[in-house]
Amino acid sequence: xxxxxxxxxxxxxxxxxxxxxxxxxxxxxxxxxxxxxxxxxxxxxxxxxxxxxxxxxxxxxxxxxxxxxxxxxxxxxxxxxxxxxxxxxxxxxxxxxxxxxxxxxxxxxxxxxxxxxxxxxxxxxxxxxxxxxxxxxxxxxxxxxxxxxxxxxxxxxxxxxxxxxxxxxxxxxxxxxxxxxxxxxxxxxxxxxxxxxxxxxxxxxxxxxxxxxxxxxxxxxxxxxxxxxxxxxxxxxxxxxxxxxxxxxxxxxxxxxxxxxxxxxxxxxxxxxxxxxxxxxxxxxxxxxxxxxxxxxxxxxxxxxxxxxxxxxxxxxxxxxxxxxxxxxxxxxxxxxxxxxxxxxxxxxxxxxx
Amino acid sequence: xxxxxxxxxxxxxxxxxxxxxxxxxxxxxxxxxxxxxxxxxxxxxxxxxxxxxxxxxxxxxxxxxxxxxxxxxxxxxxxxxxxxxxxxxxxxxxxxxxxxxxxxxxxxxxxxxxxxxxxxxxxxxxxxxxxxxxxxxxxxxxxxxxxxxxxxxxxxxxxxxxxxxxxxxxxxxxxxxxxxxxxxxxxxxxxxxxxxxxxxxxxxxxxxxxxxxxxxxxxxxxxxxxxxxxxxxxxxxxxxxxxxxxxxxxxxxxxxxxxxxxxxxxxxxxxxxxxxxxxxxxxxxxxxxxxxxxxxxxxxxxxxxxxxxxxxxxxxxxxxxxxxxxxxxxxxxxxxxxxxxxxxxxxxxxxxxx
Numbered sequence: 001x002x003x004x005x006x007x008x009x010x011x012x013x014x015x016x017x018x019x020x021x022x023x024x025x026x027x028x029x030x031x032x033x034x035x036x037x038x039x040x041x042x043x044x045x046x047x048x049x050x051x052x053x054x055x056x057x058x059x060x061x062x063x064x065x066x067x068x069x070x071x072x073x074x075x076x077x078x079x080x081x082x083x084x085x086x087x088x089x090x091x092x093x094x095x096x097x098x099x100x101x102x103x104x105x106x107x108x109x110x111x112x113x114x115x116x117x118x119x120x121x122x123x124x125x126x127x128x129x130x131x132x133x134x135x136x137x138x139x140x141x142x143x144x145x146x147x148x149x150x151x152x153x154x155x156x157x158x159x160x161x162x163x164x165x166x167x168x169x170x171x172x173x174x175x176x177x178x179x180x181x182x183x184x185x186x187x188x189x190x191x192x193x194x195x196x197x198x199x200x201x202x203x204x205x206x207x208x209x210x211x212x213x214x215x216x217x218x219x220x221x222x223x224x225x226x227x228x229x230x231x232x233x234x235x236x237x238x239x240x241x242x243x244x245x246x247x248x249x250x251x252x253x254x255x256x257x258x259x260x261x262x263x264x265x266x267x268x269x270x271x272x273x274x275x276x277x278x279x280x281x282x283x284x285x286x287x288x289x290x291x292x293x294x295x296x297x298x299x300x301x302x303x304x305x306x307x308x309x310x311x312x313x314x315x316x317x318x319x320x321x322x323x324x325x326x327x328x329x330x331x332x333x334x335x336x337x338x339x340x341x342x343x344x345x346x347x348x349x350x351x352x353x354x
Numbered sequence: 355x356x357x358x359x360x361x362x363x364x365x366x367x368x369x370x371x372x373x374x375x376x377x378x379x380x381x382x383x384x385x386x387x388x389x390x391x392x393x394x395x396x397x398x399x400x401x402x403x404x405x406x407x408x409x410x411x412x413x414x415x416x417x418x419x420x421x422x423x424x425x426x427x428x429x430x431x432x433x434x435x436x437x438x439x440x441x442x443x444x445x446x447x448x449x450x451x452x453x454x455x456x457x458x459x460x461x462x463x464x465x466x467x468x469x470x471x472x473x474x475x476x477x478x479x480x481x482x483x484x485x486x487x488x489x490x491x492x493x494x495x496x497x498x499x500x501x502x503x504x505x506x507x508x509x510x511x512x513x514x515x516x517x518x519x520x521x522x523x524x525x526x527x528x529x530x531x532x533x534x535x536x537x538x539x540x541x542x543x544x545x546x547x548x549x550x551x552x553x554x555x556x557x558x559x560x561x562x563x564x565x566x567x568x569x570x571x572x573x574x575x576x577x578x579x580x581x582x583x584x585x586x587x588x589x590x591x592x593x594x595x596x597x598x599x600x601x602x603x604x605x606x607x608x609x610x611x612x613x614x615x616x617x618x619x620x621x622x623x624x625x626x627x628x629x630x631x632x633x634x635x636x637x638x639x640x641x642x643x644x645x646x647x648x649x650x651x652x653x654x655x656x657x658x659x660x661x662x663x664x665x666x667x668x669x670x671x672x673x674x675x676x677x678x679x680x681x682x683x684x685x686x687x688x689x690x691x692x693x694x695x696x697x698x699x700x701x702x703x704x705x706x707x708x
Binding site: 070134144188222232236237242243247249251255265269273 | 570575597623628
C-alpha cells in the first residue's frame with residue numbers, strides 16, 4: 001500500500017451503499033451514472049435492494065449496516081461483515097483505490113482507521129470540503145471527523161488543507177486562516193490561541209502556505225483565505241449552517257418569484273442567471289468532503305444526497321485517486337516538516353474521542 | 355437598583371459612542387434619529403465629534419476609548435474615565451436605565467460587570483440575538499460574550515433564552531435546542547454532552563421551555579427550535595457566518611439581476627418582493643443583540659452599523675427597559691429554579707476567561 005495505485009483501467013472505487021437517506025438503491029443508481037462516465041465501482045450493500053449492476057459496477061452483498069451506530073468504533077470491531085468494513089477492507093487490500101461512504105461518517109472513519117490506516121505521521125484524519133465561493137473555492141476543514149481536537153491536530157489540518165488546495169485546486173501558496181470569534185490574535189478559545197501561536201511560528205519558516213491569522217465566520221465566504229481551519233465540532237456546525245442559510249434565502253427568492261404575476265415574470269427572466277448560481281452552490285454537485293489522512297482517499301457525501309450527488313462523490317473519489325491526492329498531500333507535509341515524527345502506534349487510540 | 359425603573363418620561367439610554375467603525379459621529383446621528391422617535395439618550399464620547407445634541411439627547415464629553423483593547427477587564431480598571439465605563443456608571447447610578455455600546459463587546463461586558471453588576475444568581479451574562487427566520491424569530495445565544503463556558507453556563511443560557519423568547523417575543527413555551535455536530539444525544543463535544551444531560555433532566559421538571567435536544571447548524575434557520583443555545587465562540591462564528599452567507603447569496607442574486615437586459619428587467623420586477631425580505635434579514639434593522647444577565651439591560655449593535663442600526667439599537671434598549679426584560683427574565687429564572695443559589699462573590703472572577 002505504499003505506492004500510488006497503477007492500473008491501465010484507472011482506479012476502482014469501493015462504495016458503501018448503507019446509510020443513505022433515500023436507501024441503498026439510490027446509491028446504486030448514482031454508481032450507474034458514474035459508471036456511464038467511465039468510473040469502475042464495487043458496491044457494498046444489500047444486493048436485493050441494489051438492482052442489476054450497471055456495466056463497470058460490481059455488487060458485493062453486504063446487508064449489515066452500522067451507519068447509524070452511536071459507537072462506530074465498537075460497531076466496526078463487532079461487525080467485520082458490515083458493508084462499510086468490507087468496503088474499507090477492499091481498499092486496504094488493493095482491490096479498490098478509494099472509498100466512498102453514503103452515510104455514517106463515524107463508521108467510515110472508524111472502518112478506515114482500522115483497515116486502511118492512517119498515513120504515517122498524520123495525527124488525525126480530517127474531512128475537508130472545498131466550498132464554492134465567489135472568487136474560488138475555500139477549503140474548510142475539519143467539517144466533522146473530530147469533535148474534539150488538540151493544538152497539534154489543528155496545526156496539521158492547516159498543512160493538510162493547504163496541500164489539498166495547492167495540489168487539487170491549483171492555489172500556488174494558499175492563504176490559511178484559523179476560524180475564531182474575532183480576527184485579533186488574542187481572540188478565541190484557549191485551543192485557538194495555542195494553535196495560532198504555533199501556526200505563526202511554523203508558517204513563517206516555510207512556503208507551504210501563508211498564515212493569515214484568525215478569520216471570523218463572515219470571512220469564510222469573503223475570499224480572504226483559501227483554507228479555513230477549525231475543529232470538527234465547529235466545522236460541522238458551520239457547514240450545515242451555511243447550507244441551511246443558503247436554502248432559506250434561495251427559498252425566499254423563490255417565494256418572491258411566485259408571489260405575484262409580476263414576481264413570476266421577474267423570476268422567469270432571472271431563472272437562467274440564477275440557475276447557474278444555484279448549481280454552483282449545490283452541495284450535490286460538489287460530491288462531498290475529502291476524507292484526508294488515510295493511506296487511501298475517502299470521499300464522504302451527505303447521507304441525504306440523491307443519485308446525482310452519489311455519482312459526483314464517486315467521480316470525485318475516482319479523480320482523486322487518479323491524481324494521487326494522498327501521495328501528494330503526504331509529500332507536501334513531509335517537505336514542510338509537518339508530519340508527526342514518532343510512529344503512530346495504534347489507530348484505536350484516537351478513536352475514543354472521535 | 356432592585357426595582358424596575360419608573361419614570362413618567364420613560365427610560366433613558368446611555369450610549370457609548372466609541373468603537374463604531376464609522377466613528378462616534380455616526381452613533382450621534384443614530385441617537386438623533388432615535389430621539390426623533392421619542393427616545394431619551396445620553397451620549398458618551400468625544401464631544402468634538404458628536405455635533406450639537408438633538409432634542410432629547412445629552413452629551414457627556416468622554417474622549418477616552420477602550421473599545422479596541424485586547425484586555426478589556428484591565429482596560430476598564432485602568433480607565434475609569436473611558437466612555438464605556440462612564441456610560442455603565444450612568445446606568446448603575448440610575449441616571450440611565452439601559453446601556454448601548456457601539457463597539458467593543460469585551461469592554462461593554464467588563465464595564466457592565468464591574469459597574470452594573472450581574473443579576474443575583476446569574477453565572478455569566480450572555481449575548482442573545484433574535485434572528486429573523488421564516489416562521490418567527492429564533493433566539494441564538496451566546497453570540498459572543500463568553501468564548502469559554504461550562505456546563506452550568508449553557509444550562510442557564512437555555513433558561514435565559516427561553517425567558518427572552520417568552521417575555522419579549524411572545525412564545526408561550528419556547529422549544530430550546532442545543533447546537534451540536536449531530537442531532538443524536540451522543541453527538542457533540544464533552545461540554546455539549548454534559549449540558550444535554552442536565553437540560554434533559556431540568557426541562558422535564560418544569561414548564562419554562564421544551565428541550566428539543568441537539569440541533570444541527572442547518573436547524574438554526576429551519577424553525578424546529580425557538581431558542582438555540584451554544585457557547586460564545588461557536589455562537590459568534592455561527593452569527594457572522596450567517597451574515598456572510600446571506601450577503602454572498604444576495605450579492606449573487608443582485609449580480610444575476612444586473613448581468614443582462616433580461617436579468618435587469620427580472621430584477622426590477624422582483625425588487626418589491628425581494629426588498630421586503632432583504633429588510634427582514636438586515637442586521638441593522640434588528641438593532642443588535644441583547645446583553646442579558648446584568649441588573650440593567652444592555653444592547654450591543656455591530657460596530658459596523660450605520661446610524662440606522664444605532665437608532666434601532668437605542669430603540670431596542672428603550673423598549674426593553676420599558677418592558678422590564680431584566681426583571682421578567684429574572685423572575686422567570688427564579689420560578690424555574692434556574693438561578694445560582696450561592697451568592698456571586700465578585701464580578702472579576704469570571705472576567706479572566708471572557
